[in-house]
Amino acid sequence: MKIFRLMPVCLALILPTIAIAQDFDSVEMTVHRVSGNISYIAGMGGNIGLFVGDDGVFLIDDQYAPLTDKIVAAVRTVSDQPLRFLINTHMHPDHTGGNENFGKMGVAIFGHDNVRSQMAAASKVEQPPLITFSKDISFHINGETVHVFKVPNAHTNGDVFVQFEGSNVVHTGDVYRTTTYAYIDASNGGSFLGTIAAHDLLIEVSDENTKIVPGHGVVSDIADVRAVRDMLVVIRDRVAAAIREGTSLAEIQAAGLTTEYDARWNSDSRIGSADSLLGAAYLDMAN
Numbered sequence: 469m470k471i472f473r474l475m476p477v478c479l480a481l482i483l484p485t486i487a488i489a490q491d492f493d494s495v496e497m498t499v500h501r502v503s504g505n506i507s508y509i510a511g512m513g514g515n516i517g518l519f520v521g522d523d524g525v526f527l528i529d530d531q532y533a534p535l536t537d538k539i540v541a542a543v544r545t546v547s548d549q550p551l552r553f554l555i556n557t558h559m560h561p562d563h564t565g566g567n568e569n570f571g572k573m574g575v576a577i578f579g580h581d582n583v584r585s586q587m588a589a590a591s592k593v594e595q596p597p598l599i600t601f602s603k604d605i606s607f608h609i610n611g612e613t614v615h616v617f618k619v620p621n622a623h624t625n626g627d628v629f630v631q632f633e634g635s636n637v638v639h640t641g642d643v644y645r646t647t648t649y650a651y652i653d654a655s656n657g658g659s660f661l662g663t664i665a666a667h668d669l670l671i672e673v674s675d676e677n678t679k680i681v682p683g684h685g686v687v688s689d690i691a692d693v694r695a696v697r698d699m700l701v702v703i704r705d706r707v708a709a710a711i712r713e714g715t716s717l718a719e720i721q722a723a724g725l726t727t728e729y730d731a732r733w734n735s736d737s738r739i740g741s742a743d744s745l746l747g748a749a750y751l752d753m754a755n
């Protein structure tokens with residue numbers, strides 16, 4: 469009887485773990501060539517930037533800890549050089565979960581000051597970057613300069629873009645995504661208006677030939693980014709007008725202000741949904 473009484477509790481604790489483990493087991497890594505020696509690895513979580521050459525392997529983000537072996541195996545399909553540097557584009561666990569594993573391999577992990585402080589404040593299980601910077605940092609490896617720089621608070625308050633100046637490639641972290649509406653994590657310092665400003669900055673540092681690797685989704689060009697920026701500006705102006713008329717957030721979310729964009733961008737889950745985007749816009753402009 470004792471065993472039977474304990475079982476529901478045990479199952480409740482164990483089953484979610486098993487479900488997650490199976491999810492990770494079924495994940496397959498695919499390496500997508502972007503330009504020159506730059507690729508990205510898609511698996512589960514944020515797109516991992518991969519830059520290889522004689523000086524070693526440079527990574528952008530590292531998905532979840534149980535995926536580290538698969539990520540390393542994917543890297544090894546294009547390079548047998550040592551894994552040396554890793555940038556965290558921001559603090560979310562689907563971009564930083566592998567930090568501890570890669571750190572143990574001797575990889576030097578970098579991130580903005582706020583990535584480290586937000587992760588520490590949130591008591592995250594993911595290990596924060598060991599090396600931080602306030603504005604920007606440059607790597608001079610594999611024959612080109614990689615410029616990593618803070619952008620306006622957008623998805624979080626620790627977002628950076630990683631620009632490969634020779635190959636004309638930018639990895640944007642989750643500031644720019646092609647899968648859903650922009651997601652603004654206001655609880656970690658994200659901002660709707662900052663997201664527009666960060667899209668403006670991305671357009672400013674890009675040209676017609678720049679290949680733009682989003683945090684989630686597929687490689688884009690400047691026209692794709694302009695289209696997202698323009699959509700965000702339309703939504704900004706509509707929400708601002710509604711706020712001026714005294715409309716509540718719930719009314720704004722029910723008013724169809726994003727209707728013509730929803731088929732392309734709306735997400736079924738909270739992250740990337742129109743309601744979430746409108747909530748972030750309201751938060752920025754209602755006060």
Ligand SMILES: [Zn+2]
Nearest residue numbers: 558560623642
């Ligand atoms: Zn994120």
